[in-house]
Amino acid sequence: MDSPLGGYGLYYRTVMAEMGLILPGGPGLPAPVDVPTPDFGEKVALAFREAIKDTAYYQKFFEENKAEIPLDIVKEYIREACLCRLKTPETPDHELILELFTEKGKPQDAKARRETFRLFLDLANQTDGVPLDDDLFRQLIYFQITETRLSYTPSPSVMSTYIRWRLYQAREYYAYALNALWVYLSEWGIAAGGETQSISLDEFWQHLDKNLDFTAFAQHLGVDAPDLNVHSGARDLLAWVSTVGIAGTNDLEKGYQKNSLNEHSLYELIGNQKVWQGVELTAMFTLLLLVAERFNDPGIRLRPEWEISKMGANGRLSVDRFLRELYGSIEGGATIGEIIKWIYRTYIITQHQIVSSSKLPDNTFRFRLDGKQLRFYNLPNPLSFMNSRFDAISTTIYELGLCGDLKTREHALSTSGKKLLEEGNL
Numbered sequence: 001m002d003s004p005l006g007g008y009g010l011y012y013r014t015v016m017a018e019m020g021l022i023l024p025g026g027p028g029l030p031a032p033v034d035v036p037t038p039d040f041g042e043k044v045a046l047a048f049r050e051a052i053k054d055t056a057y058y059q060k061f062f063e064e065n066k067a068e069i070p071l072d073i074v075k076e077y078i079r080e081a082c083l084c085r086l087k088t089p090e091t092p093d094h095e096l097i098l099e100l101f102t103e104k105g106k107p108q109d110a111k112a113r114r115e116t117f118r119l120f121l122d123l124a125n126q127t128d129g130v131p132l133d134d135d136l137f138r139q140l141i142y143f144q145i146t147e148t149r150l151s152y153t154p155s156p157s158v159m160s161t162y163i164r165w166r167l168y169q170a171r172e173y174y175a176y177a178l179n180a181l182w183v184y185l186s187e188w189g190i191a192a193g194g195e196t197q198s199i200s201l202d203e204f205w206q207h208l209d210k211n212l213d214f215t216a217f218a219q220h221l222g223v224d225a226p227d228l229n230v231h232s233g234a235r236d237l238l239a240w241v242s243t244v245g246i247a248g249t250n251d252l253e254k255g256y257q258k259n260s261l262n263e264h265s266l267y268e269l270i271g272n273q274k275v276w277q278g279v280e281l282t283a284m285f286t287l288l289l290l291v292a293e294r295f296n297d298p299g300i301r302l303r304p305e306w307e308i309s310k311m312g313a314n315g316r317l318s319v320d321r322f323l324r325e326l327y328g329s330i331e332g333g334a335t336i337g338e339i340i341k342w343i344y345r346t347y348i349i350t351q352h353q354i355v356s357s358s359k360l361p362d363n364t365f366r367f368r369l370d371g372k373q374l375r376f377y378n379l380p381n382p383l384s385f386m387n388s389r390f391d392a393i394s395t396t397i398y399e400l401g402l403c404g405d406l407k408t409r410e411h412a413l414s415t416s417g418k419k420l421l422e423e424g425n426l
Contacts, residue, residue: 019105040096040104047093052080087401089416098400098416102426114425115161117402120393121421122158124403124411132406137390139264142169144255147264154253157424160305163252167308167319170291172385173263174319177287180270182348183381184281186366194367194376201372208340212285213278220269220279221260230337234330241286242293250294252303263290271383285340292323317347 003009013034016022021041025031036042052058057077061069085091102114123132123140130150132140139145140152141162154162188207192199209230214237218225226240245261258264266287270280300306301320312318325346329339349369356365367376394406402420404411413421420426 018109019100021100021104040100044093044096044100047096048081050092051085052077055080083399086399089401094401098426101396101400102420114420115158116165116393117397118421118424119154119158119161119165120397120406121403121413121417122155122162123152124394124397124406124417125413125421126152127406128404128412129409131409132390132394132411134388134390137394138169138172138385138388141165142173142256142263143258145258147258151255153255155421157421159253163303163305164308166252167295167305169388170263170295171309171311171319172388173267173287174291174322176267176270176383176385177284177291178343178347179383180284180287181344182352182366183383184277184284185344185348186376186381189367189374189376190378194374195378198370198373198375201369201374204344204374205341208281208344209337211278211281212336212340213282216276217279217282217286220275221265223260228336230335230340232336234334234336234339237336238289238293238330241289245290246294250297250300252300252305256294261286261290263287263294266290267385285343288322288343289326291319292326295319296323296327317351322347 005013013022013024016034017024020037020039021044022034023029023031023037023041025033025035036045049058055077056073057069061073079085086094086097088094102117103110123137127140127150136146136148136150139147140150144153145151185204188204189195189199192203212230214228215225223244226237228237228240241261245259246257247259248257250256256262266283269275269283270287272280275283295301295309301309301323306320309319310321312321326339329342334342349367352366353369356363363377364379365377366379366381367374390406397403397417398405398411401414402417403413416426
């Protein structure tokens with residue numbers, strides 16, 4: 001790792017300092033190395049020492065520089081030091097670590113952790129008896145129902161947190177569609193010989209005009225085909241997307257219908273390598289418009305939770321900005337062809353140049369734009385969702401003893417888990 005302190009410096013040190021466990025040390029600081037804070041940090045350290053004090057490793061080898069330690073002694077230490085022991089209330093550091101995660105650090109951060117834990121506990125409580133995974137979690141958060149008819153109805157006490165997570169997932173569908181369009185352009189350029197000679201951007205525009213096929217796309221989904229092409233008004237396409245894909249409430253608190261045209265089915269279609277490229281391309285474009293139409297409601301954008309959709313650090317383009325610019329163009333009478341080219345120019349090509357230029361001298365360009373010419377580079381193009389945090393958070397609440405493992409069938413809430421869910425704190 002390109003860090004003098006390795007993974008500790010990259011991932012743990014800053015968080016431990018923010019949560020009041022350590023005082024960072026080093027040149028110009030009070031201590032030459034990191035040390036536990038004199039109050040809470042030392043308490044946690046001493047509680048952990050209490051948990052492992054009777055092991056042969058601690059008693060005989062902890063302070064000695066031995067080249068070899070017998071395997072059975074290592075195994076004994078592992079059993080006592082394992083995180084799996086932390087969820088047991090009798091473990092010496094159990095209460096302290098619970099307090100750390102639910103109370104320590106900046107007050108607003110501690111509150112956010114508690115509220116996120118409560119959302120996951122609410123989900124665990126309603127799905128006990130069914131193992132969850134990342135894919136089911138995404139569907140339950142976004143639609144409140146899965147393809148297997150497993151459902152989730154957020155409790156009123158966690159509703160605001162739930163809405164933020166739903167909007168976060170909307171941002172993930174939005175980002176996935178943009179990344180898919182980026183991969184599509186990259187692979188098209190390589191297939192067209194763009195690695196050995198530049199290709200005119202107009203040639204790609206012509207490719208879009210030819211391959212954006214709403215008839216084949218609708219037939220693939222089994223829905224009535226719209227009479228649309230690249231010269232049709234984008235307003236007509238949005239009306240079709242809304243009628244076929246939403247066809248019901250877009251209330252942030254209520255479940256969404258999973259029609260033949262929905263965000264998750266389009267995500268799965270895009271990842272299916274067997275579909276014709278015209279269907280795949282149209283699915284990518286339609287996924288963007290479906291997310292936009294789902295949240296094109298002034299009332300939604302006035303809610304405090306909408307701040308999630310305004311996030312776009314380091315020049316990244318937010319969902320909120322996309323909606324404002326998209327509907328501004330559509331109100332101006334833009335055609336379908338003009339909209340997809342605008343998306344490619346502004347949200348794909350320009351953004352890729354900005355991000356890749358910031359990483360120089362490392363070459364991460366998949367394509368470079370010089371005037372109206374594109375030059376392509378044959379580099380890997382992975383396409384997937386960003387991390388939903390399901391694995392990390394579900395593991396954390398399990399290891400803290402708040403509930404069972406959500407990835408297993410039985411994951412009932414513990415006494416402390418029920419208290420946190422019902423009362424908001426421990």
